[in-house]
Amino acid sequence: MEYEICLEPSGIHFMADERQNIVEAAKQHGIPIKHGCASGSCGDCKGTILSGASEQGPFMPLLLLSTERAAGMAILCKLYPRSDLRLRAEVVPKDTWTAEITRLTPLAWNVLELRLRPERPYPYRTGQYARVAVPGRPDQWRSYSMATPPDSTGELVFHIRELPGGVFSQWLFHAAQTGDALTLGAAQGQFTLCPDNDRDMLCIAAGTGLAPIEAIIQESIDLGRTRPIHLFYGARKQADLYHLEELARWSQQYPHITITSTLSDMHDTSWAGAHRLLPTVAANGHWKDHEVYLCGSPGMIEAAIDLLLSHEVQHDHIHFDAFAPNG
Numbered sequence: 304m305e306y307e308i309c310l311e312p313s314g315i316h317f318m319a320d321e322r323q324n325i326v327e328a329a330k331q332h333g334i335p336i337k338h339g340c341a342s343g344s345c346g347d348c349k350g351t352i353l354s355g356a357s358e359q360g361p362f363m364p365l366l367l368l369s370t371e372r373a374a375g376m377a378i379l380c381k382l383y384p385r386s387d388l389r390l391r392a393e394v395v396p397k398d399t400w401t402a403e404i405t406r407l408t409p410l411a412w413n414v415l416e417l418r419l420r421p422e423r424p425y426p427y428r429t430g431q432y433a434r435v436a437v438p439g440r441p442d443q444w445r446s447y448s449m450a451t452p453p454d455s456t457g458e459l460v461f462h463i464r465e466l467p468g469g470v471f472s473q474w475l476f477h478a479a480q481t482g483d484a485l486t487l488g489a490a491q492g493q494f495t496l497c498p499d500n501d502r503d504m505l506c507i508a509a510g511t512g513l514a515p516i517e518a519i520i521q522e523s524i525d526l527g528r529t530r531p532i533h534l535f536y537g538a539r540k541q542a543d544l545y546h547l548e549e550l551a552r553w554s555q556q557y558p559h560i561t562i563t564s565t566l567s568d569m570h571d572t573s574w575a576g577a578h579r580l581l582p583t584v585a586a587n588g589h590w591k592d593h594e595v596y597l598c599g600s601p602g603m604i605e606a607a608i609d610l611l612l613s614h615e616v617q618h619d620h621i622h623f624d625a626f627a628p629n630g
């Protein structure tokens with residue numbers, strides 16, 4: 304069964320099948336409703352149901368606070384129409400940037416630093432991510448977090464992990480050259496440093512989840528803040544860890560920054576550090592009054608949220624960015 308969907312304030316109308324979520328149906332009609340993962344993990348497709356019946360599918364905990372649910376907000380990439388619907392939803396401008404690859408630097412055996420120079424200034428807030436079109440497949444986009452705050456060079460820095468069979472990452476690792484051009488959509492995301500907050504910070508990063516966390520910590524340093532920051536950084540094997548020297552320099556230079564690296568590989572006897580990211584976090588502090596920043600796979604984020612809630616961290620002091628496969 305098909306229903307008519309009307310978006311406010313744009314006034315755009317389109318038809319959606321009852322088996323299609325709103326983001327997917329809009330995309331099919333060439334309507335770019337703002338979204339990121341398209342799989343219920345990032346919260347960038349939040350909208351409000353103004354009228355009509357719908358069914359909300361499951362999504363990552365804490366994406367909608369109880370006050371947002373009470374106000375009729377919904378996760379549109381998991382919302383299915385059950386009648387004609389009127390929704391408030393953000394439609395993103397079809398603005399794109401061409402950006403040249405200026406450098407590709409290995410950070411670990413499976414992580415590259417990608418540097419891009421956009422043709423014109425690319426506005427973003429520290430911690431946000433860019434949508435990048437897959438070369439040769441203009442209808443496919445991937446999301447990558449900027450690893451540094453915006454600066455006067457205008458260059459964008461990313462940490463990108465190679466995924467076996469991954470369309471974009473395989474191209475980047477095996478075909479991309481400096482001078483190649485990529486197409487970027489506008490920056491997105493709410494994973495940014497909370498202004499006017501002087502709570503101690505707990506940061507938890509897994510794999511390339513380190514990218515936006517590094518940017519957020521760098522911004523806190525640039526702002527001259529000295530509230531304690533404890534970063535827990537986890538990877539599977541020693542060879543997967545990157546930026547260890549840079550992180551060590553931070554903790555030497557700034558006494559308020561503490562870094563703990565962990566490995567999930569329990570069999571690595573040459574590793575003198577901690578094992579297993581979240582149990583190490585749990586064993587190393589009282590986090591109740593902290594402001595928390597989490598970034599990594601959706602599974603890690605869900606487990607971390609459970610842990611933090613059990614430590615009585617307040618919902619609105621938990622910020623996260625889940626590196627979900629792009630829908």
Ligand SMILES: Cc1cc2nc3c(=O)[nH]c(=O)nc-3n(C[C@H](O)[C@H](O)[C@H](O)COP(=O)(O)OP(=O)(O)OC[C@H]3O[C@@H](n4cnc5c(N)ncnc54)[C@H](O)[C@@H]3O)c2cc1C
Nearest residue numbers: 340446447448462463464469470471472511626627628629
């Ligand atoms: C908001 C956001 C920010 C992100 N930022 C970064 C970043 O800074 N650095 C980074 O390396 N990645 C980041 N990602 C993940 C990135 O967008 C891609 O999903 C990832 O690079 C895979 O793209 P691909 O084309 O290589 O693989 P695809 O062709 O999309 O997928 C290949 C296979 O791998 C699986 N897969 C896809 N993505 C993942 C994943 N993340 N984990 C495990 N399996 C996966 C797919 O299901 C598929 O089976 C981010 C994702 C989101 C939503």
Ligand code: FES
Nearest residue numbers: 339341345346380
């Ligand atoms: S796009 Fe809907 S939750 Fe990410």
